[in-house]
Amino acid sequence: MRRRNLILFIVFLLVALGIAVGVLVGFLPKTSQLPDLEIWVVHATEETEWLSAAAQRFNQEGHRLGGQRIVVHLEAMDSGDALINIRDEKFVHPPTAWSPSSMLWVNLLNAEWYPRHGTDLIMRVGQYQATPLVLTPMVWVMWQDRAEVFLRHFGEEPDWDTVQKALAAPEGWKSLGGQADWGYVKFGQTDPVLSNSGLVAITLAAYDYFDRIRGLTVDELMDNNFQAWMQSLWRGIVGGYDRASANLMRDMILYGASKYDIIMVYENLVASQMKNAPGRWGTSLRVFYPRLNLWNDHPFCVLMADWSTADQKDAALEFQKFLLREDIQRQALHYGFRPANVDVPVVNDDPENPFNLYQDQGLQVQIPRINLVEVPSAEVISELQRMFRRAQP
């Protein structure tokens, strides 16, 4: 009897010990596995759909650096906001890399960073240099019925000069031969202090006004006639300024011609959204290319900041390499971007490729009559932004 008790006691003891050891093992950290190498990439809003799909795939493919699995986190942000947050180091997760909409912002950020730190935050040469990911030009977008009236009235495609005249028409669309209940001609662009497309729009407007493609100076921007001309453009904006280009394009389709008859925005956003217009308003969109243009090249910029480690910077380069891979660049076509990788043609046999689908509505593979303008100096860009701010009520 005593022996049986002893056996039971020992069995009980062993089970208890086993559970204790098991629980301890459960709590033990898994030392055999290296932690993930996490990087944070802040990017322009119009890149969201393409980059989200790409990052998901990158993370699934399990790319490694020095044995560590690289994990990419994304955060979409207007270029202006991102610039301020990077400059002021105001992030929960400081970004390892930034992909603004264009090189304009590289100039602006470096101009703000250099006086404080004595060094550029974004490199122009070398291994870590800012590298274009995808390209997109600026386009005019109009509703088809409005475009027909506009073309009939002016006899030419819309550009800054004719758009300004249309905005100033005393009785709005009625003066141009359109319907009286279309109201005034309503123009849309994003806020140039916060958003790249708005900044590029006013830069192109300034070049167009002075009829040149380079050498814009701060002194020229002070010209009263030029300022009055710009203000007449902004007066045609009744719907307020969207902060982000993706929102501007969404709003054009969401509110239709009631809010925006014509906007200036990225070609890629129009290309990816054109399919939604008829379902919403029973009419389609029409695309026109301005006489002067600027490529928004969406550079991938590894930030040379001390808040990220050398491994994180190299991991960011791995992600950049991945984004330039042919299959990922082909994916960018679905979202209306033109690949930066020259080995990937804009037109292919993909039936979903908007460059195949919407040529009748003005989307062009070979952009007609294009003159590329020079990216202005940081001083000129800042002065254009100040001018805009002063003109707002």
Add this chain to the structure above:
Amino acid sequence: MPRQKRKSSALAWYIAGIPLLFVCCLIGWAVWLMARSLVETAFPGETPQAQEEGIVVTLFYSPEKAAWLEPLVQEFNGSGVSIGGKPVQIQARAIDSGEALQAILEGERPTVWSPASTLWVPLLNRRWQEQTGATEPLAIYPEPLVVSPLVIAMWEEQARALGYPGRNLGWAEVIAATLDERGWGAYGHPEWGRFKLGHTNPYFSNSGLLSVAAEGYAAAGKVRDLLPEDLERPEARDFVQAVESAIIHYGESTEYFARQMAQRGPAYASAVVLEEQTVVRLNQGAYGKLPQRLVAIYPREGTFWSDHPYVILRGEWVDTEQQAAALAFREFLLSRPAQEKALQAGFRPSDTSIPLQNSLLGPDLGVDPFQPQTVLEVPSAETLEALLEAWQGVRKRVNLLLVVDISGSMADEGKLLAVQDGLKLFLDQLVEEQVRDGQVIEGDRLGILVFNDRISTLVPLSPLKPGDKERIRAAVDTLEADYTTVLYDVSAYALHQMADPENYDDRRINAIVLMTDGLDTASTRYSEHSLLREIEKASAAGRPVRIFTIAYGSDADRDLLRRLAEATEGRMVEGTPENIRRLYILLSSYF
């Protein structure tokens, strides 16, 4: 031998014990893994400690979104979403945009605000910064959840009499019809009586604020660049005053108007300014069967969009976890399934990949998804403030009797004290007579009756002169509760006073606000039956009086008070000492 046996037995124990220990370790680990897996299945993504500390996101939203939002809040709360291992819970409250603005300024602390339109956001920021001295706005980055244009809802038969659908109608035509003394007679239908236009109170409701803005544009002859000085011109002021004087009574929300339209049909109003979504819901039968279809008129001069923004407030009471949780809920609301449900509720989804063509938003439900063609420019916060001020100056004046129960039961639980506060808040909403540029501008007329077993006049029905409000406040403070209740008698007495030709004023809203906390216990002259007959008599004599009733506390005769209100196109509300102040403010929105 026995020693040897014991030795071999011990050895056997050692040999058997080691694998047993190993097996037990495995069992222990398995038990641990099972326990952990059970916890994770029951509470995905959380540890037992985290469950105790959930993240609560409070959401104030405009009531017309209730049919869409409420089921989604339940679905989200039941889906086990967590942030940092903590479960997220959304606590949603339907509250009119203007009332929510006021509540935030008075100290309520929601995480997220979704008013009916972005128009309210700069108003909140402006007042918040004025009140707190803050340099940063409280609300930024408004993102639309769903959208709906502001329309003029009309009965189809009457709209056709104005030329619909062939003629493009607008604010000008509707305002002209409202001001035309011949009423529907000018359009070949004298049997329809006057053209009655209605909109909600702009201090409370989005559609009311937008209606007044549209009137402001019409008065200034503009469709953009409306400035405060445009509204100060005498002709603009006269125009708005003429329109407002012809308007049927206001209300705190479009829900109220929608219910009245459904219940009373064309006799209630010819045209009401509403969101397109409410027209859809009305035609869907959400408020009861309609006598005929309503159609949405998209004003040709332009209109406004209600864009139902989702704004995460940047107050110090919103921590980073709540921000993340609020963002997760926003993402859920913008997901395709949630957006498709918005379409069922009559909204236009902000997801533009959801088509409206051939959707339920079509002529069958009285709307046209390809309208409107143009908008009025959204006025600045400064102009909106000027509009509200101008409206308060010219809105239809009221001829009003406040009837207050001071029977013995009102002394319980601080009931009378709360009513006294409510009365004073109500008084703040009324307008005294003013002199501007040598001209006398009429104010409201007010009287106060108090009753227990007797009826006494605290304030005789008369125009409010400068300084009167102060005197009335002091009189309200003297009230004391005692004795029994003569509810029928006081109601009839008040009705007779109002319907007396010397007091009745058909240029004003003639109304009684009756508050009582109990049953009739002491009336000697009137019963319910004879009281209702008196109401009918006043209407038949062309002097209808609206009675708004407050059933105060659990002992009030709700059924009687509801019948009284319904018989006079008024409204019954239920009050407690906690909400009575708010109820008096709410009732002031009808005047």
